[in-house]
Amino acid sequence: MDARLDFLQELGNIGASHATTALSHMLSGKRLKLIVPKARVLSFSEAAQFINSSEDIVTCIYMQVLEELKGHIVFILPIESSINLASLLLAENLTGLSELAESALLEVGNIMLGSYLTALSFLMKVRINPTVPVIAVDMVGAIWQSILANANVVDSVTVIDTHFSTTYTQLKGHIIFLPSDNSFEKAFSKLYQGLVLEDVE
């Protein structure tokens, strides 16, 4: 495998581990199963079809990532999972998503994506500045398409996708990180040089 993708996959693994650990804390220590992330470079048409069953309803929390490492990061969970998660957080038996439930999910997403990015920032020794998170509950295809358009993906795109689930309550979801290529190369070479220098010393 391409060393760069291998490296990205490992970053995804560490980032998502931190994110799901944060979620596990919020669920009073319940364990979550993390599926090994996949890092791939997709062409535009592959990116367009990256999300299956595009009419499924999902909750999505989205942040743009600025400063030294740039990109876009999203937390996506099926509508049933988001209702289950909000029910746990609010200690209520919800059947749909109220404004309060959405706000709770937005905050959980904020914490999870924040943990993911903090881990990357620490590991790669780069500054990362995420924007205020936003939330949408809609058809997954429409959400994914809007993110690709906002990220200005007109050609190929690198995608690091990590799925997780827990049997404690019926809950599954995934975190997708789209690093912008240029900024990633810079951060990568900075890290790489740092390692070489340390080796020499």
Next chain:
Amino acid sequence: MNEVFVNMGQIGVMSKNGILTTVGLGSCVGVVLYDAYSKVGAMAHVFLAESRKDSNGALTPGKYADTAIPALIECAVKAGADRNRLTAKIAGGAHLFSNFGSNSLNVGSKNIKAVIEQLEKANIPIISQDTAGNRGRKMRLFVETGIVEVTTIGQESKEI
């Protein structure tokens, strides 16, 4: 009935009967051109307003408003439509993340504006539309009748 899916950045064309469908319209705009006499319909799923080349130098006309509209007209005419009888229906261009600042993520409104400009330039009347707002859409063209059905979550489908 034969249903053909038009993916993001693509163009589809059908005549006589069948359904042209595009799903996952967020900030993208779905454009339908139709000739009621020859029953030819063409559909595009426009991603961004202004065209640019891919890194390999190729250009995918269906992705961008300024190239998709001319390509859509050409496809419809090739399939037997009369250029002067074409009418347009458009849907999409939503702003899904409504708690984002108004000046970011306004890709949807830029797309709507660009599509309308291109249709005006081509002298094709827009006979109905369901655009903007903050909901994703699914769009289906019934080629035999020219009826376009738009579906958003939590609402009944509507005809435009």
